[in-house]
Amino acid sequence: MIVAMLLVATPAMASVTIKARHLPKAYNGPPTIEATCCAVEVNFTSDSNGQVRAFALDINVDSNFIIRAIRDFQSGPTIQKSPNIRGYGIFPGSFRDVVDPNNPLWTDPNYNPVAPAKDADANHQGLGTSGITVELGSLYYPDTNKPDQNGVLFRIEVIPTKFGAAKGNVHLAVNNARGGVVDADGYSFVKDTNLFLMDTEVNYPKCFPCWTPYGAAAGSQYAEWLAVFEPNCWCGEVYTNWRTQCKGDADGKKETFSNFRVYKSDYAKLASGWAKTATQLRADPNGICADFDHKKETFSNFRVYKSDYARLAAGLAKTETQLKPWCPVP
Numbered sequence: 001m002i003v004a005m006l007l008v009a010t011p012a013m014a015s016v017t018i019k020a021r022h023l024p025k026a027y028n029g030p031p032t033i034e035a036t037c038c039a040v041e042v043n044f045t046s047d048s049n050g051q052v053r054a055f056a057l058d059i060n061v062d063s064n065f066i067i068r069a070i071r072d073f074q075s076g077p078t079i080q081k082s083p084n085i086r087g088y089g090i091f092p093g094s095f096r097d098v099v100d101p102n103n104p105l106w107t108d109p110n111y112n113p114v115a116p117a118k119d120a121d122a123n124h125q126g127l128g129t130s131g132i133t134v135e136l137g138s139l140y141y142p143d144t145n146k147p148d149q150n151g152v153l154f155r156i157e158v159i160p161t162k163f164g165a166a167k168g169n170v171h172l173a174v175n176n177a178r179g180g181v182v183d184a185d186g187y188s189f190v191k192d193t194n195l196f197l198m199d200t201e202v203n204y205p206k207c208f209p210c211w212t213p214y215g216a217a218a219g220s221q222y223a224e225w226l227a228v229f230e231p232n233c234w235c236g237e238v239y240t241n242w243r244t245q246c247k248g249d250a251d252g253k254k255e256t257f258s259n260f261r262v263y264k265s266d267y268a269k270l271a272s273g274w275a276k277t278a279t280q281l282r283a284d285p286n287g288i289c290a291d292f293d294h295k296k297e298t299f300s301n302f303r304v305y306k307s308d309y310a311r312l313a314a315g316l317a318k319t320e321t322q323l324k325p326w327c328p329v330p
Helices: 002-007 092-098 221-227 264-273 306-315
Strands: 010-012 016-022 039-046 052-061 065-071 131-137 150-160 166-174 181-183 188-190 195-198 200-204
Touching: 016 052, 016 166, 016 200, 039 052, 052 065, 052 150, 065 131, 092 131, 131 150, 150 166, 166 195, 264 306
Parallel strands: 010 188, 016 195
Antiparallel strands: 016 039, 039 150, 052 131, 052 166, 052 181, 065 150, 166 200, 181 188
16 A cells, blocks of 8 residues: 555645755764765755655765665654654555564664665665665654654765765656655655755765764764874875875885885884874874874873884784785774
8 A cells, every 4th residue: 555655646736845965064963874974964845735745766876976874764654753753754665575564663774765676666776886766655644743844854874985085966866666756645746847856966075084984973083083183194095105004104104125014114103202192293294193093092192102002013024915904994
């Protein structure tokens, strides 16, 4: 019945705007999402002429990005999660494959708005690729429990396919095969002249990765990188001379005829920065490069200390090949 509700379509007059936006750094979102760099929010607004019953959308990103995860959606019947947020928590394809109607578990991690990739009319292959189809419906009774006429549908994590600065676009389109945007009666669709889709640009100008497992949450490597004034030497996957920085290479150079990446000059850098804070190290352009573990130590917040010495000792007299995987590492 739910699938049929989304697939039957005749014209209606409601006006609906669906907008994607790359969230600003000021966004104070859940800790599970890299809100300072990865989150793209998809929200909607419908006018007073109609109530949206369901959405079926294709979301694509440019080829240098992937859609890694989907977050922050309502799950289950209207107001299942919060009495103050009335949203869209019925996902037909996922419902079919995951939910036991007699004993629904709305918190199942496999129950989400992404249409199963095996469905012929789903977009691409799903999460982890450059395109997904999402479908969100609502079931409500009485009318006082119906979804709001505007709000957040979901947020997605969009990340570049390689380290370093990247820019691209998130594109929205209606998936008519799975119902498009369905009006409150459950069978009329919002026609193109009344439907406004607004794409967004994603822009990552930084060289250090800000997504899991590097993360944007407090205490993550990315947060630490910001705290020490964004040094290039931590960005080994972007700047090849710093590939082994996190293994004890403080100067970004090879030493001896054996091309050791961690040797005497690296020890000298560590000794120079020993027991200093990020502010104290800022006077030396590469002083923070001796912070190999990308963490603070002691109550004094020393950036170069015992655990950094341990990393240098472990990498001493080794070549770049011997020190793989390259930095940064989780």
